[in-house]
Amino acid sequence: MRDFVGRRPELALLRGLAHPPAGPAAAPPVAVVFGTPGSGKTTLAVRLAEQLAGEPADPPFLLDLQGLDARPLTPQEAAGRLLAGWGAGELDLVRLNPQERLARYREAAAGRRGVLVLDNAADEAQVRPLLPVAGRLLVVVTSRHTLAGLEGVHRVELTALAPEESAALLRAVVGAARVDAEPAAVEQITELCGHLPLALRVAANWAATRTSWSLGRLASRLADEDRRLDSLSAGDLRVNSAFSLSYSRLAPETARMFRLLSLIPGPDFSAPLAALLARLPLLDAEDLLEELLEAGLLTTRREDRYRLHDLLRLYARSRLREEDGEPAGPPTGPGCAADCWPRPCWRAAATRPTTRRRRPATRCSGRAAGSRRCTG
Template sequence: MPLGERLRELRRTTGMTMEQLSEASGVSVRAISDMERGHIRAPQPRTLAALAEALRVTGAERRRLEEDARALRMHTAAARPRLCEPPRAVTDFVGRCAELDLVRHAAETGSDSSPVPVVVVHGQPGVGKTAFAVRAADLLRDRFPDGRLHVDLRGVDPEPATAGEAATMLLKALDVNPRRIGSTDEERCSQVRATLRDRRCLLVLDNAADEAQLRPLLPGAGPGLVVVTSRRMLGGLEGVLRIGLAPLEPAESAALLRAIAGQAADPAAAGDVETVSRLCGHLPLALRIAGTRLANRSGWTVGNLVARLADADRRLANLHTGDTGVAAAFALSHAQLSGTGAALFRRLAHVPGADFAAPLAGVLTGSDPYDAADRLDELVELGLLQHEGADRYRFHDLIRLFAGERLRVEEPAGMRAATRTRMARWLLETTIVAGRWFEPGYGCLPEGWDGPVPLATLEEAGEWLQAEAGNWLAALRIAAEAGDDQLVVDVAEALHWFSDTMVTWPGWYEVYGLSRTAAARLPDRRLEVVHLNYYSWAATTCVRRLDEGARAALAARRLAVELGDVKEEAWALQYLGTALRFSGRFEEALDAFRRAQHLADLVGDHDGYLQLFQGIGLALMSLGRHVEALAEFRSTLREVRLRPVAPRPALGATLLARFSVAQALVELGRWREAIREAELAMPLAIEYGEPGALGHVHLAIGMARAGLGAAAEARSELNRALELFQGTAHEHVTGEVRSALAALRG
């Protein structure tokens, strides 16, 4: 039975006139008459509920009434032209499961009396915000029988849609009589909010420009849901759920490529598919374009696509098909930048490392860090830059390429070269200042230094050096390419003591490779032997190139003997001994260490002398002579109190001796003594700040706990040691840790 006839029958059954029903329900006589005659579309849920209450309709009869109303709404919607219809959903949507669950949960929290949930989906250009919103609307269509409406707010156009224009479109889509649509933007937005209050609609406001454009359109209480997409975070909106979309996971990228292009589905192409995904930065728009180009060229393999995308200078040009291009998507955000924002954006292409902080951005533009931070936030807001932790930033790989294109187009070569040189020199000068905090002869800021980086303490200096390692290492390459040999040597020398806090970093191999080459070109031959020794240490200890480390140590020793430099000869013998010990040549290593210690003592090199007890002890441990090794380690603890050694070298020597004593006691089966020694080493390791040293402390405690039969405690300590050793040059120790854990499980 049609809805109008059912309403008339129910009214007559109750004996009510239209006027009486109007008075009881609050619905106008005209509206009731139009409904009964079928002259207007189905009433909204609130109107129907008021009529049902007045007619005392309950149970099955009320459900039939609601079903008739729903069927009429669907018939009416199908019969009229569809306005604000969502765009076609992609058939190969992948990933975003967690994010879609968040939208689904938000939809479930809505009710007639609570504020309409608003979800803001934000992210960089090309990350798939619109596709995500359309996918969410499609999955939730059954929850919103009154419709799913989509409005493109044209937020990145030169003239975005006004709230009033969007409201007019929505009112027409919501079947509001054109003659009743308000004459002002404020009136139309108010009508949208009032109309949505009674309707179970899902509203997608796509490509929003800013908060001011959105606020007038957002409904108050009601049973609907609003999904907003924007390149901006829209931080000024309160009480909304924000979902930031990141590039896809590698497996999702591969799945998308396979769904688009048949060539990518061949298992033999898996490696090339992975490479294409990486070259596209796992960005959905780039992946879709790359996949479409591949699918449209039946003669291509995925390898052909890899070859096209491998050229960084042509990659963005190759990520273009038809009227869609990655660079064009970036350009829309770029066009919205202020003049200073655009200058910073292109100059950030000079940054060589993966991430950076505001002071480096300030150097590139000649501004102070606070002004630079404001401009960086502008780039983040437009999706052209990403936050990396609390105060660092990074480019998406493809946006970095776009910034580089803008830099080449907008600045002449001379200006680009000058900016690059200024950046590199600032990085290296700051590196020298920070590194000298760790040198026994310095240990403070130079008088009058007023750089933009906080380096007032050793801890601040160390944090900066670690955070900016990728940038200052690249700057060192720039100085080496320019032939600035003295600067290269000065930087490497300033980092010598700091390197002990990052022993496992493989970058030292390049640092001291560059400084060795630079020192060989300078007139001071002593610098050449010093940096040959540093290079030997890096080759042996940091990257485990043992033959190379031994050859460098032997070359350094020959040159030291030629120059009569006994101190550097001792260091060369020490580094040779380390390479020999790592190579399993323990007797030869022991001999080299003992000769080195004699020479160090002869010339009063107390730092070198103390370190050699460690080398001798470790060689003896490898030979199974644990009692002798224990005596050597304890000699360090005695001598460090007797010799004039600077505080930080003394800390390092004491730490090494303590955990080595613990390890020797473990080998001797003296478990409780080993634990006591390791516990004395623990605060020293924490203060020193080198993960591998702390790992050795936990290893000693774990092995001692295992020896005492405390399996659970041993596993905890050994797992902690494993975490600290992972991904470092201490990986040769991880086999020992895993074997110990396996023994505990057995």
């Protein structure tokens, strides 16, 4: 992967897990790599596998668990594919019932060394039976979800790239000469992409296939907020598609909260403002925000504040226009807290601290699932 950039601390942590210090036998190491759609989780795992490929261990192995498909792999199906990839005969596997297949998988995993990547995991129930209980095999799980229910794992959250890393990615794909010739345009492009690896790669691929165009022209295209997400497409690589996969699996009330968050001004916000926008009691609003956190569509900041990535904000705004029509400002009407708050207080609500409470998040296989009702 010649154009991989950044993520040095994360790679160092994962390589350290692959080389545990000598001492009493411990449980095999497990790392969960999670983050916003498009943050480069699979790319990081592949890069790790490349770095470990030359070591005296079993070859790295990656299995797509199809966690965002309508029907993700079951643990038993995943175990069968892993055993087949490790050399088990097809006839032997056919004779095993599902539980025997899992037991055979754990036995085989205990005897392997190296790294196994379980990519695109759906949830904890899919992953848990696939975690080895003995041996020295490093398992790296990638997921858009935090998989908070897994115990005893190392968590690696992928955030936006640093500005210099974003510029380095453009340089690796587009070429040093063009990037170094237009530093102002490069800075504008990386900012407009929100330093999100997928968006940067799409923009870089777009520029690389238009060698006669200036990077300033690309920056001008991306500057239009209404067209930015549509512009971030190169062949079958589309930022919009990455976001829609996660959005389509939200419960209706959670999806509504996501859309409304696009109206909040400023870089971050607090739960009381989200409750106000959604016309929900504070605790119910916090539950929906936690579901968005679990889905990788929100991040947290200092003092219990939440942040919606700039590109996700544009996507949420587009869904709001499409599904609801865009309100002109804070909600009003009978029973709405905005009736009691002057407009300056609506904006100031983003500064009010709140203590989040966590609860198990719920996920839907589609938008038709039942929704939560509240008359707040």
